[in-house]
Amino acid sequence: MDIKQSHIIQDLAYERPLLRCRFSPDGKTVTSSSEDSTLQRWNLESGEKVVLKAHDSWVQALQYAADGNTLVSGGCDGRLIWWSITEAAPQAIRTIDAHAGWIRALAISPDGNQLASVGNDLVVRLWDMAGGEKVAEWGGHEKHIYSVAFHPDGTHLLTGDLAGKLHQWNLQTKQIVRTFDAAPLHTYEGGQRVDFGGVRSIAISPDQSQFLAGGLHKATNPLGAVHEPLVLRFNSADGQLLKSHVCDGIPGGVVWRIMNLPDATTIAVCGGSSGGFLLFFNNDQEKDIHRFQLPALARDCDFHADNDRVATVHHDHHLRITKLSQ
Numbered sequence: 001m002d003i004k005q006s007h008i009i010q011d012l013a014y015e016r017p018l019l020r021c022r023f024s025p026d027g028k029t030v031t032s033s034s035e036d037s038t039l040q041r042w043n044l045e046s047g048e049k050v051v052l053k054a055h056d057s058w059v060q061a062l063q064y065a066a067d068g069n070t071l072v073s074g075g076c077d078g079r080l081i082w083w084s085i086t087e088a089a090p091q092a093i094r095t096i097d098a099h100a101g102w103i104r105a106l107a108i109s110p111d112g113n114q115l116a117s118v119g120n121d122l123v124v125r126l127w128d129m130a131g132g133e134k135v136a137e138w139g140g141h142e143k144h145i146y147s148v149a150f151h152p153d154g155t156h157l158l159t160g161d162l163a164g165k166l167h168q169w170n171l172q173t174k175q176i177v178r179t180f181d182a183a184p185l186h187t188y189e190g191g192q193r194v195d196f197g198g199v200r201s202i203a204i205s206p207d208q209s210q211f212l213a214g215g216l217h218k219a220t221n222p223l224g225a226v227h228e229p230l231v232l233r234f235n236s237a238d239g240q241l242l243k244s245h246v247c248d249g250i251p252g253g254v255v256w257r258i259m260n261l262p263d264a265t266t267i268a269v270c271g272g273s274s275g276g277f278l279l280f281f282n283n284d285q286e287k288d289i290h291r292f293q294l295p296a297l298a299r300d301c302d303f304h305a306d307n308d309r310v311a312t313v314h315h316d317h318h319l320r321i322t323k324l325s326q
Helices: none
Strands: 007-013 018-023 029-034 038-043 049-053 059-064 071-075 079-083 092-097 103-108 114-119 124-128 134-138 145-150 156-161 165-170 175-181 186-189 194-197 201-204 210-221 226-235 241-246 253-260 266-272 275-281 290-294 298-303 309-314 318-323
Touching (some): 018 309, 079 103, 165 210, 186 210, 194 210, 266 309, 275 298, 290 318
Parallel strands (some): 018 298, 059 103, 103 145
Antiparallel strands (some): 079 092, 124 134, 165 175
């Protein structure tokens, strides 16, 4: 793979700005969410879209079940909705009032049996994917929880919050094993009286030796979008900060999601007042080793199963597919 040959191979338009996206496990469709509170299922071969309506507010989290037959959406209305996503006309098959306030992120356990949800009510909740029953819940964060990821070993969960706290939880005891200090991703602006930033995304390296946290820093004027993107790389064993990946020349940028290729190359999707980018990092260098500029501000991304295509969603209403090689 030659990331410097990255290029857009598909461009699909909707009527409103898009927020989140996920590939189906078979890679044939992408589901996105929009500011009109709907979901859109896109057939990548035909370009056909099917619009799904059930939420009363923006949908900030999407997650496919392992078999690809079900998708769960989490909304700012606090609801989790299970969808029969492969049907010609997908239906909401289960709706749960899951959180008091915004749901920010979802994750599926490695065995596919449990769903984790987090949000503004400071509570981590686990749900049975098959039946929708609540399995567990616990607190521990003092600020809004923005991100969540299961460890591949299935016995730990990572959660990141607005204050720059990245907690690793033991899923049996529901106790914190270690807290990773991602404080550079948080700013409190006293004049504007706002907390800003936070751990917007979490990723785990393929060999599980590193945890990554993404967001923004240098927020000298948060309400004016004066800040820059940042990715922090930690040693998962002892919590040591190994690298601060800075991205010069992208004012107003925020890292919304981090992912890792099988060769351990890290990809971050960045969006803000300066537009949208796919940023590429490795273990050795602080600065990005390559950046691919997207046509508009990007808000989320997801890998295709072939690890050679990335879906991105944008404020200009478009879903785009980028190929990471010639």
